Amino acid sequence: MKPLLGRPGGRYFYQAVVWAEENQIANGYPDGTFQPNQNITREQMVTMLFRYVQSQDGDNGLRDDLAAFEDRDKVSNFAKAPMEWAVANQVVNGMTATTLAPEGQATRPRRRRFCTGPLQTCEFLKWQKQKL
DSSP, X not given: OOOBTTOOTTSTTHHHXXXXXXXTSOOOOTTSOBOTTSOOBHHHHHHHHHHHHHHTTOOOOOOOOOTTOTTGGGSOGGGHHHHHHHHHTTSOOOSSSSOOOTTSBOOXXXXXXXXXXXXXXXXXXXXXXXXX
16 A cells, blocks of 8 residues: 555544555555545545445446637546546536536535535436335
8 A cells, every 4th residue: 555644644634544555446646655634635525436436336428529618728638538427427527617616625515515416416316216
Protein backbone atom coordinates (compact mmCIF):
# COMPACT_ATOMS: atom_id res chain seq x y z
CA MET A 1 0.00 0.00 0.00
CA LYS A 2 1.12 3.55 -0.69
CA PRO A 3 1.99 5.60 2.37
CA LEU A 4 -0.56 7.85 4.01
CA LEU A 5 1.24 11.17 3.97
CA GLY A 6 2.16 11.96 7.56
CA ARG A 7 -0.54 9.69 8.98
CA PRO A 8 0.02 6.53 11.00
CA GLY A 9 -1.79 3.33 10.14
CA GLY A 10 -3.99 3.54 13.23
CA ARG A 11 -6.04 6.52 12.03
CA TYR A 12 -9.80 6.05 11.71
CA PHE A 13 -9.69 6.14 7.91
CA TYR A 14 -6.80 3.72 7.44
CA GLN A 15 -8.88 0.61 6.69
CA ALA A 16 -11.08 2.56 4.27
CA VAL A 17 -8.02 3.73 2.35
CA VAL A 18 -6.59 0.22 2.29
CA TRP A 19 -9.91 -1.10 0.96
CA ALA A 20 -10.15 1.65 -1.67
CA GLU A 21 -6.68 0.89 -2.97
CA GLU A 22 -7.10 -2.89 -2.91
CA ASN A 23 -10.34 -2.54 -4.86
CA GLN A 24 -8.85 0.00 -7.29
CA ILE A 25 -11.35 2.67 -6.26
CA ALA A 26 -8.62 5.17 -5.34
CA ASN A 27 -5.05 5.13 -6.60
CA GLY A 28 -3.53 7.92 -4.55
CA TYR A 29 -1.56 10.92 -5.74
CA PRO A 30 1.20 10.95 -8.39
CA ASP A 31 3.84 11.14 -5.64
CA GLY A 32 2.73 7.71 -4.44
CA THR A 33 0.85 8.85 -1.36
CA PHE A 34 -2.71 8.91 -0.16
CA GLN A 35 -3.75 12.17 1.43
CA PRO A 36 -7.11 11.53 3.12
CA ASN A 37 -7.25 14.98 4.71
CA GLN A 38 -6.73 16.71 1.36
CA ASN A 39 -9.74 18.23 -0.35
CA ILE A 40 -10.86 16.39 -3.46
CA THR A 41 -12.11 17.73 -6.74
CA ARG A 42 -15.44 17.05 -8.38
CA GLU A 43 -13.75 14.85 -10.96
CA GLN A 44 -11.93 12.85 -8.28
CA MET A 45 -15.17 12.29 -6.38
CA VAL A 46 -16.97 11.17 -9.53
CA THR A 47 -14.06 8.94 -10.54
CA MET A 48 -14.11 7.06 -7.23
CA LEU A 49 -17.87 6.55 -7.47
CA PHE A 50 -17.58 5.38 -11.08
CA ARG A 51 -14.88 2.89 -10.18
CA TYR A 52 -17.05 1.57 -7.36
CA VAL A 53 -20.03 1.25 -9.70
CA GLN A 54 -17.87 -0.67 -12.17
CA SER A 55 -16.58 -2.93 -9.40
CA GLN A 56 -20.20 -3.87 -8.66
CA ASP A 57 -20.97 -4.53 -12.35
CA GLY A 58 -23.29 -1.54 -12.29
CA ASP A 59 -22.04 0.43 -15.27
CA ASN A 60 -25.04 0.77 -17.56
CA GLY A 61 -22.92 2.08 -20.43
CA LEU A 62 -24.66 5.46 -20.64
CA ARG A 63 -22.30 8.32 -21.53
CA ASP A 64 -22.71 12.01 -22.28
CA ASP A 65 -20.21 13.66 -24.63
CA LEU A 66 -20.09 16.74 -22.35
CA ALA A 67 -20.59 18.97 -25.39
CA ALA A 68 -22.89 21.27 -23.40
CA PHE A 69 -20.00 22.29 -21.14
CA GLU A 70 -17.49 24.92 -22.26
CA ASP A 71 -14.89 23.60 -19.81
CA ARG A 72 -15.08 19.95 -20.93
CA ASP A 73 -11.44 20.13 -22.02
CA LYS A 74 -10.46 20.72 -18.38
CA VAL A 75 -11.59 17.22 -17.42
CA SER A 76 -8.46 15.19 -16.68
CA ASN A 77 -7.82 12.11 -18.79
CA PHE A 78 -8.38 9.79 -15.82
CA ALA A 79 -11.80 11.38 -15.21
CA LYS A 80 -13.15 11.62 -18.78
CA ALA A 81 -15.21 8.41 -18.80
CA PRO A 82 -16.34 8.85 -15.17
CA MET A 83 -17.57 12.40 -15.85
CA GLU A 84 -19.32 11.31 -19.06
CA TRP A 85 -21.02 8.55 -17.05
CA ALA A 86 -21.93 10.86 -14.15
CA VAL A 87 -23.54 13.49 -16.39
CA ALA A 88 -25.42 10.89 -18.46
CA ASN A 89 -26.77 9.27 -15.28
CA GLN A 90 -27.59 12.58 -13.60
CA VAL A 91 -25.16 11.91 -10.77
CA VAL A 92 -23.72 15.40 -11.29
CA ASN A 93 -24.93 18.45 -13.11
CA GLY A 94 -22.94 21.41 -14.25
CA MET A 95 -22.10 24.17 -11.82
CA THR A 96 -23.91 26.31 -14.37
CA ALA A 97 -25.68 25.41 -17.59
CA THR A 98 -22.36 25.61 -19.48
CA THR A 99 -19.67 24.80 -16.88
CA LEU A 100 -18.84 21.48 -15.32
CA ALA A 101 -16.00 22.71 -13.06
CA PRO A 102 -14.23 19.34 -12.94
CA GLU A 103 -11.29 20.76 -11.01
CA GLY A 104 -13.53 22.58 -8.53
CA GLN A 105 -13.43 21.42 -4.95
CA ALA A 106 -15.93 18.84 -3.82
CA THR A 107 -16.58 20.68 -0.58
CA ARG A 108 -18.25 18.97 2.36
CA PRO A 109 -21.66 20.51 1.56
CA ARG A 110 -21.28 19.47 -2.10
CA ARG A 111 -20.30 15.94 -1.09
CA ARG A 112 -23.33 15.80 1.21
CA ARG A 113 -25.63 17.01 -1.57
CA PHE A 114 -23.97 14.53 -3.92
CA CYS A 115 -24.73 11.66 -1.55
CA THR A 116 -28.23 12.75 -0.56
CA GLY A 117 -29.40 14.42 -3.76
CA PRO A 118 -28.73 13.34 -7.33
CA LEU A 119 -26.95 10.17 -6.27
CA GLN A 120 -30.15 8.90 -4.66
CA THR A 121 -32.07 9.18 -7.91
CA CYS A 122 -29.39 8.36 -10.44
CA GLU A 123 -29.89 5.54 -12.88
CA PHE A 124 -27.26 3.39 -11.17
CA LEU A 125 -29.19 3.28 -7.92
CA LYS A 126 -32.42 2.54 -9.74
CA TRP A 127 -30.66 -0.37 -11.42
CA GLN A 128 -29.12 -1.50 -8.15
CA LYS A 129 -32.53 -1.58 -6.43
CA GLN A 130 -33.96 -3.69 -9.25
CA LYS A 131 -31.04 -6.08 -8.91
CA LEU A 132 -31.81 -6.72 -5.24
